[in-house]
Amino acid sequence: MRLLIDxxxxxxxxxxxxxxxxxxxxxxxxxxKTLLRDLKTKNLQNLIGKHEVPVAxxxxxxxxxxxxxxxxxxxxxxxxxxxxxxxxxxVSQDGTNSDVKSKAMSYNQLTYMQHLDFEPIHTERPGxxxxxxxxxRHYKWALxxxxxxxxxxxxxxxxxxxxxxxxxxxxxxxxxxxxxxDKSIMAVSSWNDNGQKQFVHDSYALYRSDFFPGxxxxxxxxxxxxxxxxxxxxxxxxxxRLNEVHKGRQFIRPEVCRTYNFGEHxxxxxxFFRQYLEPIKLNDVQVDWKSSDLTFLxxxxxxxxxxxxxxxxxxxxxxxxxxxxxxxxxxxxxQYNDQRHFEHIARQFGIFEEWKDGIPRTAYKGVVVFRxxxxxxxxxxxxxxxRLLGIE
Numbered sequence: 001m002r003l004l005i006d007x008x009x010x011x012x013x014x015x016x017x018x019x020x021x022x023x024x025x026x027x028x029x030x031x032x033k034t035l036l037r038d039l040k041t042k043n044l045q046n047l048i049g050k051h052e053v054p055v056a057x058x059x060x061x062x063x064x065x066x067x068x069x070x071x072x073x074x075x076x077x078x079x080x081x082x083x084x085x086x087x088x089x090x091v092s093q094d095g096t097n098s099d100v101k102s103k104a105m106s107y108n109q110l111t112y113m114q115h116l117d118f119e120p121i122h123t124e125r126p127g128x129x130x131x132x133x134x135x136x137r138h139y140k141w142a143l144x145x146x147x148x149x150x151x152x153x154x155x156x157x158x159x160x161x162x163x164x165x166x167x168x169x170x171x172x173x174x175x176x177x178x179x180x181x182d183k184s185i186m187a188v189s190s191w192n193d194n195g196q197k198q199f200v201h202d203s204y205a206l207y208r209s210d211f212f213p214g215x216x217x218x219x220x221x222x223x224x225x226x227x228x229x230x231x232x233x234x235x236x237x238x239x240x241r242l243n244e245v246h247k248g249r250q251f252i253r254p255e256v257c258r259t260y261n262f263g264e265h266x267x268x269x270x271x272f273f274r275q276y277l278e279p280i281k282l283n284d285v286q287v288d289w290k291s292s293d294l295t296f297l298x299x300x301x302x303x304x305x306x307x308x309x310x311x312x313x314x315x316x317x318x319x320x321x322x323x324x325x326x327x328x329x330x331x332x333x334x335q336y337n338d339q340r341h342f343e344h345i346a347r348q349f350g351i352f353e354e355w356k357d358g359i360p361r362t363a364y365k366g367v368v369v370f371r372x373x374x375x376x377x378x379x380x381x382x383x384x385x386x387r388l389l390g391i392e
């Protein structure tokens with residue numbers, strides 16, 4: 001009995017020692033976390049200034065492409081250096097690729113973040129690429145960091161295979177006020193899916209869209225507060241395009257893209273790259289956005305503005321649309337009956353045919369607009385579009 005009591009005492013002593021050791025480790029870990037947080041805060045203050053309120057943080061999402069990342073960082077810094085306090089730059093890396101980490105940390109003009117996630121991934125359907133699940137996890141982590149830990153009011157998301165236009169930052173600074181005032185706008189994008197050289201003309205033209213463009217976009221903390229708790233396991237961009245997620249809110253997009261996607265090799269395996277991404281026109285006009293009146297993009301104003309453009313366009317019947325479009329110098333409008341009919345017309349012109357949750361890419365009130373052979377606009381009109389626009 002005495003031997004048993006001695007053994008129990010020894011075991012209890014070991015347990016106490018282990019608890020004290022664990023407590024000490026926890027304290028050391030907490031101190032290291034505090035030190036790291038203080039270092040990050042000091043670094044961030046050095047980048048943005050103590051009294052400057054940034055317009056938005058800019059984060060480049062990276063993984064395992066150091067050459068692409070370098071090209072993107074250089075493109076951003078070319079126009080960001082002079083306004084770094086307004087747009088503090090971050091690189092968020094998913095994973096442990098040492099070349100990407102070294103490349104990002106070689107720049108003292110940005111803050112490096114690293115997402116380490118060793119939790120196993122279980123795809124929802126057989127044959128799915130794990131990459132789309134990893135990307136969704138990375139996005140959630142990075143945006144949580146920037147909005148909740150760094151407390152930014154807005155964030156602009158770029159990917160590691162993008163170049164930006166000269167007026168990229170002016171564009172987002174000008175539209176930030178719209179994003180704050182008009183709660184029917186969910187995000188501002190720098191991208192037009194039908195932004196290929198042959199379909200654009202006016203660098204000043206901006207539109208509202210019911211379809212989330214992505215590829216260089218800005219959102220607010222208020223929107224992220226809503227999205228973060230229900231963020232999907234994969235395919236986050238298509239998830240944002242669901243009506244149940246955007247709830248009828250819209251997105252601002254330019255006619256001429258302010259980002260160019262050069263990433264032929266990536267998770268999408270170069271899908272559509274040569275047909276849709278490579279011919280994209282990157283804006284090269286220095287637009288004075290600070291002097292531009294963008295109130296026409298407010299919900300009620302834009303409805304009237306856009307309805308007038310559609311109303312003034314000359315209606316033509318669907319047969320031989322290309323021939324008719326070639327022979328008419330003014331804006332034209334063509335009505336489609338359903339998704340299959342739209343795809344047939346879109347295929348003839350060469351624009352995006354894809355729909356998500358009942359909405360064609362770039363559409364506003366079912367209307368897809370693009371330029372054709374110069375300045376004239378072509379409006380593809382849905383069966384309910386004229387009624388939604390208030391056109392009799």
